[in-house]
């Protein structure tokens with residue numbers, strides 16, 4: 001675990017040093033859980049966003065895009081349940097002055113019991129070897145059975161208390177379990193209280209009678225309230241989807257772990273509108289498609305897993321998370337939810353407008369059911385970055401850090417170097433650059449040795465470096481060096497474009 005946390009620290013430092021991600025307001029010592037994307041970060045982020053957009057909108061004739069405003073009518077957040085229920089239970093430790101999410105303290109306690117069970121299973125597997133029957137062991141080993149039962153008892157107290165918003169019961173549970181502050185070990189807790197995660201501000205001047213409005217905590221509601229506008233103007237027939245990317249804001253209680261949990265972040269969401277009764281088949285289909293999208297980035301399958309929810313939100317009849325193995329362990333990357341007709345029905349009620357769709361195939365009007373796929377762009381960025389970050393020991397005892405990004409996501413595709421700054425080599429290298437830059441993001445560099453320039457581009461993931469030397473002046477050939485293999489080959493200048501373009505091909509199968 002310490003090694004993994006170490007990896008996260010290295011990634012954070014690397015991201016800052018190489019212009020991927022900076023703490024916001026850095027010269028003022030940062031702003032908690034807010035980050036800025038630097039020149040390389042903004043390119044990588046844009047490429048991930050475009051790749052998602054391509055998979056959702058370009059690859060599906062029945063999905064179209066939307067860019068709704070961040071500010072929305074305040075009643076929308078009443079209808080969606082965010083005003084009343086988008087809150088987390090908060091608790092402070094009186095001694096350490098640290099703040100926690102009360103439910104997370106209990107969930108961490110549950111995770112420790114689960115870890116004990118897993119340890120027993122691993123030990124038993126080693127002892128029994130081939131003949132080990134895990135199911136039987138889980139059902140009969142007294143320690144495992146007792147621990148499972150304990151977990152069930154805790155869950156049976158936690159989740160109903162959360163549903164009832166019974167803060168006193170959650171506090172009692174923390175006390176009964178003897179949960180201590182992970183930092184100080186103190187058990188001196190305040191009461192638990194609800195904390196709404198929405199940021200609010202005023203719209204209009206006070207003289208006009210300013211009204212309180214919210215920064216959207218999810219992009220989805222912009223899609224729901226526009227669904228008929230989009231359906232009519234794009235002549236969509238059910239089943240159809242609306243995709244949107246954009247900023248969302250949440251005043252997270254505990255915001256650690258770099259860009260994993262931020263107070264200002266970006267979501268990429270798609271709502272798929274279906275005929276009631278068909279939602280489970282679409283839910284299954286979107287689960288599969290979204291996993292295929294993740295795998296199409298080239299990240300190994302063992303880094304992903306589904307976590308199907310046992311406990312469903314009041315508006316959902318099925319939900320799963322796609323979890324990714326971040327440096328901090330497996331955590332939610334994307335949510336796929338079958339949201340029934342909850343949101344649209346609530347907006348019908350609160351707006352007084354009909355949000356029905358007339359289905360001419362069955363001659364019926366209804367409020368569509370919705371399957372939602374919702375992924376955090378910043379989390380995907382962290383997944384891509386942490387999978388790509390590689391420390392390599394090279395021959396001769398040196399080391400390099402290389403970002404093994406899929407070429408189509410890399411900030412720059414080509415770096416162009418003249419071998420030296422004289423003899424007309426920079427002019428020739430500029431000619432190469434000018435021929436390529438309208439098709440690819442290219443970077444021109446003439447400072448430092450070629451070796452140092454290679455290292456800098458390894459560190460930001462540039463798949464190809466091209467060196468222009470004296471021979472180029474004679475025969476128009478250049479040296480092409482590939483990032484991962486570090487292989488160099490001499491090729492004619494006019495072949496660069498074809499080679500690079502081929503490496504950018506994406507696998508769109510199954511998307």
Ligand code: GAP
Pocket residue numbers: 217218219220250252259260261262263265266267269332333334335372374375376377378379
């Ligand atoms: N419309 C559904 C929705 O917003 P969610 O599970 O709350 O569902 C969806 O959020 C995704 O947004 C998450 O899977 C995660 O990737 C991302 N996300 C949520 N909160 C975030 C935060 N504070 N910082 C970064 N990403 C976040």
